[in-house]
Amino acid sequence: MPKEKQSFLERLTGSIKPEPEESESVEMEVAVAKKNFVEERPREKVIVKEIPAMKKERTWMEEAEGQLTIDVYQTPSEIIIKSTIAGVKPEDLDVAITNDMVTVKGRRMKDEEVSQDDYYYQECYWGSFSRSVILPVEVEAEKSKATLRNGILTVHLPKLERIKTKKIQVQEEE
Structure with missing residues (x-):
């Protein structure tokens, strides 16, 4: 065969x-x-001209932000977000809340300058950071509160109480 x-x-x-x-x-x-x-393939001559928008985009990319790690959980009455934010002062944090999303932004500053040659390990993130999270349920942004204790940021977000269907009894009119 x-x-x-x-x-x-x-x-x-x-x-x-x-x-x-x-x-x-x-x-x-x-x-x-x-x-x-x-x-x-024909050979082409390419001339690259930098335009202001390209320059702005490159600058944005150079200023990378770190991303926070978070825990999000719920109780019967609220959504709670926790994040480790050691070395950041409360005034260096910005927490923005809408009914369905939370954004935490901040900046961790180095307290001393160390030459790159002097590092054995460099794992800590220094600079700007942010994290946005879409919430599983709507919350009351106006009643939310955030606290920072021992390097742990805790954000309490009360769940929005939806109007529940209420049954009423029909009475006979005389």
Whole structure:
């Protein structure tokens, strides 16, 4: 029973192993294909001109922010968010709350400058950080409160009380 010849794609991707005698022909076909591809592409001269928007975008990318780790859980009456924010003063934190989202922003400042050559390990994040989280239920933003104790930020978000259906009894009018 004669074997069917494998397609070029099957041999190229390796989905079916080529026979030893076919190995050279596959390599040759690939080399020819690469040569033809390179020869067919015309050379273009590209002039890059920096526009102000590109400069602004590059600056934004250089100012990367760290992302806070958070725990979000609920009690029967509120949503609670906790985050470790050691080394940050309360006045350096900004907590923005809407009915369905919370954003925590801040900045952790170095208390001393150390040369990069003097570090053995550098794992702490210094600089701006932020974290936004979409809440699982709506909350009353006006009644929310945030506290910072021993480097732990705790945000209490009272759940929004939805008007529940109330049944009333129909009385006969005389």
